[in-house]
Amino acid sequence: MKQLTKDGFVKHEVAHHFESADQEFQTAKLGMWLFLGQELLFFSALFVAYGVFRFLYPAMFIEAHHHLSVNMGFLNTIVLLISSFTMAMAIRSAQVSNKKHTFVFLLITLVCAGMFMVVKYMEYAEKFHHGLLPARWFFGEGTSEVLHIFFGLYFCLTGLHGIHVLIGMGLIIWLLIKTQRGEFYSEYYTPVEMVGLYWHLVDLVWIFLFPLLYLVG
Amino acid sequence: MTHVVDKRSFYEVKKGFMSWIITLDHKRIGIMYLVSVLIGFGLGGLFALALRLELITPDKLFMADKVYNQAFTLHGVIMVFLFIIPSIPAAFGNFLLPLMLGAKDVAFPRLNLASFHLFLFGALFLVLSVFLGAVDTGWTFYAPYSIYTNTSVIAAVFGAFIMGFSSILTGVNFIATIHTMRPPGMTWFRMPLFIWSLYATSILQVLATPVLAITLLLLIAERVMNIGIFDPALGGDPVLFEHFFWFYSHPAVYIMILPAMGVMSELVTTFCRRNIFGYKYIAYSSIGIAVISFLVWGHHLFVSGQSDFAAMIFSLLTFLVAIPSAIKIFNWIATMYQGSIDPKTPFLYFVAFVLLFCIGGFTGIILGSLSLDVNLHDTYFVVAHFHYTMMGGVLMGFLGAIHYWWPKMFGKMYDEFLAKIACFLIVIGFNVVFFPQFLMGAKGMPRRYHVYDPEFQVYHVISTVGSWVLAVGVILMAYYLIQSIRKGEKAPSNPWGALTLE
Amino acid sequence: MSEHHVVPIKTYVKTLLTLIFLTFVTVKIAEFDFGDLNVAVALFVAMIKASVVALFFMGLKWDKGFNAVILITSVIFMSIFFLFTLGDIETRAQTDKVEAMRFGINSPVKIIGDGHSESRSKNH
Ligand SMILES: [Cu+2]
Numbered sequence: 001m002k003q004l005t006k007d008g009f010v011k012h013e014v015a016h017h018f019e020s021a022d023q024e025f026q027t028a029k030l031g032m033w034l035f036l037g038q039e040l041l042f043f044s045a046l047f048v049a050y051g052v053f054r055f056l057y058p059a060m061f062i063e064a065h066h067h068l069s070v071n072m073g074f075l076n077t078i079v080l081l082i083s084s085f086t087m088a089m090a091i092r093s094a095q096v097s098n099k100k101h102t103f104v105f106l107l108i109t110l111v112c113a114g115m116f117m118v119v120k121y122m123e124y125a126e127k128f129h130h131g132l133l134p135a136r137w138f139f140g141e142g143t144s145e146v147l148h149i150f151f152g153l154y155f156c157l158t159g160l161h162g163i164h165v166l167i168g169m170g171l172i173i174w175l176l177i178k179t180q181r182g183e184f185y186s187e188y189y190t191p192v193e194m195v196g197l198y199w200h201l202v203d204l205v206w207i208f209l210f211p212l213l214y215l216v217g
Numbered sequence: 218m219t220h221v222v223d224k225r226s227f228y229e230v231k232k233g234f235m236s237w238i239i240t241l242d243h244k245r246i247g248i249m250y251l252v253s254v255l256i257g258f259g260l261g262g263l264f265a266l267a268l269r270l271e272l273i274t275p276d277k278l279f280m281a282d283k284v285y286n287q288a289f290t291l292h293g294v295i296m297v298f299l300f301i302i303p304s305i306p307a308a309f310g311n312f313l314l315p316l317m318l319g320a321k322d323v324a325f326p327r328l329n330l331a332s333f334h335l336f337l338f339g340a341l342f343l344v345l346s347v348f349l350g351a352v353d354t355g356w357t358f359y360a361p362y363s364i365y366t367n368t369s370v371i372a373a374v375f376g377a378f379i380m381g382f383s384s385i386l387t388g389v390n391f392i393a394t395i396h397t398m399r400p401p402g403m404t405w406f407r408m409p410l411f412i413w414s415l416y417a418t419s420i421l422q423v424l425a426t427p428v429l430a431i432t433l434l435l436l437i438a439e440r441v442m443n444i445g446i447f448d449p450a451l452g453g454d455p456v457l458f459e460h461f462f463w464f465y466s467h468p469a470v471y472i473m474i475l476p477a478m479g480v481m482s483e484l485v486t487t488f489c490r491r492n493i494f495g496y497k498y499i500a501y502s503s504i505g506i507a508v509i510s511f512l513v514w515g516h517h518l519f520v521s522g523q524s525d526f527a528a529m530i531f532s533l534l535t536f537l538v539a540i541p542s543a544i545k546i547f548n549w550i551a552t553m554y555q556g557s558i559d560p561k562t563p564f565l566y567f568v569a570f571v572l573l574f575c576i577g578g579f580t581g582i583i584l585g586s587l588s589l590d591v592n593l594h595d596t597y598f599v600v601a602h603f604h605y606t607m608m609g610g611v612l613m614g615f616l617g618a619i620h621y622w623w624p625k626m627f628g629k630m631y632d633e634f635l636a637k638i639a640c641f642l643i644v645i646g647f648n649v650v651f652f653p654q655f656l657m658g659a660k661g662m663p664r665r666y667h668v669y670d671p672e673f674q675v676y677h678v679i680s681t682v683g684s685w686v687l688a689v690g691v692i693l694m695a696y697y698l699i700q701s702i703r704k705g706e707k708a709p710s711n712p713w714g715a716l717t718l719e
Numbered sequence: 720m721s722e723h724h725v726v727p728i729k730t731y732v733k734t735l736l737t738l739i740f741l742t743f744v745t746v747k748i749a750e751f752d753f754g755d756l757n758v759a760v761a762l763f764v765a766m767i768k769a770s771v772v773a774l775f776f777m778g779l780k781w782d783k784g785f786n787a788v789i790l791i792t793s794v795i796f797m798s799i800f801f802l803f804t805l806g807d808i809e810t811r812a813q814t815d816k817v818e819a820m821r822f823g824i825n826s827p828v829k830i831i832g833d834g835h836s837e838s839r840s841k842n843h
Binding site: 396424428454456457460464511512514515518522523524525526527530531 | 785792793796799800803804806807808809810811813814817
Binding site: 016017023026027028030031034035037038039041042043044045046048049052053056057133134135136137145146148149152153155156160 | 320321322324325326328385388389390392393396397398423424425426427428430431432434435438441442443444445446448451452453454457460461464
């Protein structure tokens with residue numbers, strides 16, 4: 001039987017191998033940061049590939065980026081920034097034991113993530129339509145013969161980022177359920193904090209993708 | 218030095234298959250890793266024996282060309298991903314890290330179990346790939362051949378990708394454990410050196426392995442949708458694949474060797490009855506090796522079409538690795554000085570390690586120098602070099618660790634006399650296998666060749682005979698270790714008079 | 720746990736506004752041509768944005784120092800990866816040239832495809 005706190009939250013039990021709730025929290029956070037470091041290196045190879053081919057084929061990159069819609073990219077950047085803000089607010093609400101606000105802010109974050117994916121879907125559909133795809137399916141028109149490399153990279157970068165967004169959405173849904181059950185309050189909000197860090201990282205990656213893919217000419 | 222947990226209790230609290238496969242106990246997870254890597258070692262060893270047997274004649278003996286390519290690829294992939302990388306950190310690290318620190322468990326026990334399951338899952342894919350048409354690219358999966366070969370590259374690469382995540386998560390877990398789970402009094406510079414080496418290993422696992430993961434993912438993307446970045450026919454650059462691959466795989470060499478070095482630091486103190494000489498230098502040199510290992514990957518690309526400028530820089534930086542490695546060797550030898558040496562089996566493995574690793578290290582310097590490497594690249598000299606470091610280094614460390622912590626892990630003593638004989642057979646067999654390979658490599662015998670010039674046959678014959686001696690040693694070891702579990706005498710709590718907490 | 724720093728809402732709002740402002744800057748700045756520095760300028764603004772996210776949204780400003788160390792270390796190793804690989808690619812044309820000139824070797828391993836000659840013809 002789970003114990004309840006006097007405010008009606010589910011009381012958190014510290015795992016047996018930790019001395020205190022604070023140690024447990026700091027350890028989880030450290031682990032999460034290490035995981036984020038890992039994520040950065042994971043994305044890094046794609047950025048290196050971007051740098052290499054940009055150096056080798058500068059004219060092709062300038063041509064290719066005109067095929068991307070700056071407006072869509074801009075819209076998605078703003079959407080993600082707002083979702084990062086609401087995520088931070090959700091954590092803050094959990095810190096002050098405000099269940100209702102936590103739920104609402106998480107929900108807005110989820111909606112923003114959904115919007116991001118919808119815009120992404122529209123962009124992808126357009127690329128598919130014009131045949132601006134990796135070499136196997138490429139039938140787009142352009143002056144450069146290696147245009148497919150840009151779109152190979154584009155789909156790897158945005159695809160991998162998109163998968164991260166989808167995973168983030170799943171995690172936020174999980175948080176919503178737990179919030180509804182009243183598991184997060186000022187003494188325990190570790191999962192919200194962890195997913196929050198992950199979500200900000202997804203935002204961070206996009207902050208670099210937007211200028212590199214959509215803007216730099 | 219008080220450790221209150223009854224050391225056999227973790228076998229007896231629960232029984233049955235399920236109690237193991239879903240356990241959160243770091244000791245049980247360690248044992249399961251140990252069993253898995255031993256199976257991996259056995260499998261990889263069988264492939265090695267088959268390869269050696271095939272090479273006893275200059276022409277085809279019993280393997281077709283393609284089968285030979287698949288066999289050496291599987292030997293490499295299995296030994297690297299199923300045995301060497303997880304061997305010491307995952308098996309002994311999991312078992313010993315919390316005990317040595319004085320913590321109750323690793324920081325994230327569930328994550329720990331998840332890493333083990335990922336490891337099994339990845340291994341499953343590797344096994345699957347064998348039945349779908351075993352890979353014939355060599356364990357390095359070099360593009361563009363790996364993009365076009367019709368063997369099951371995707372399954373094998375996906376298996377390695379999953380095992381990479383197992384390794385990353387173990388690294389995350391260990392770093393978090395070492396940072397936050399130390400009880401008061403266990404300061405950074407009181408930690409056993411084995412833990413320092415695990416710490417350095419974990420840094421590498423967290424920072425380097427993700428690059429392997431993305432590289433393998435890109436290779437899959439290249440095969441599935443021809444993204445074109447590694448494929449010269451599409452305007453890509455195959456050398457870029459080698460950059461990506463070795464950015465991980467050179468540090469990976471230290472993921473393998475650092476834990477073995479940590480084991481050596483423990484062995485030498487225990488069996489010489491002396492405190493380690495230059496504790497801080499050994500600790501720092503582990504971190505130093507970890508950092509430098511990220512700066513040298515280009516020495517694998519000297520003849521791949523890398524620019525002269527880059528090759529020069531990488532060659533220069535490669536020499537730097539020798540410094541922290543030498544610091545360790547000097548300190549171990551200084552520790553032995555005037556110690557009362559007790560030549561038990563684990564100590565014999567220590568001696569073997571120092572000897573063989575020095576040979577491996579010095580030949581590494583030869584290969585790191587640009588002009589020599591151009592001649593020796595892709596010859597048996599390279600094969601001998603990395604077997605001296607990987608097998609002479611890591612395997613000796615692993616065997617030393619098994620013999621040293623066997624009483625702790627299984628509560629039984631093994632037959633010391635047979636253990637010594639097995640140790641001699643293994644070390645002598647090993648040298649007979651690989652020393653001739655230096656000679657024929659220097660004379661120009663290329664690696665990975667199935668059919669070769671009869672001029673080299675004598676070396677190959679010696680080498681193959683050595684592999685049998687080695688095999689007899691390993692089988693003897695398996696025999697007395699199994700015997701010890703079945704009817705060995707009960708081990709005292711501290712059979713070697715060690716000073717560490719476990 | 721109660722001693723955890725609760726950040727005022729105002730700080731988060733200001734952070735968001737700063738980031739949106741910087742996004743506009745990113746877009747506007749891309750309209751100018753800085754020649755070879757285009758990417759560097761774009762990266763510079765992105766770096767500032769990323770630091771703002773890390774410091775305020777991710778709370779590094781109030782956090783244990785070691786978490787920042789992890790982030791910085793990762794960035795350093797990313798840069799090593801980037802610089803060394805690019806260092807090779809950027810100097811490779813030179814190697815190919817020397818080989819062709821001095822030994823008459825036209826290295827079979829250099830990048831083929833039209834793009835390569837495109838970047839070369841630009842250099843000479
Ligand atoms: Cu190397």
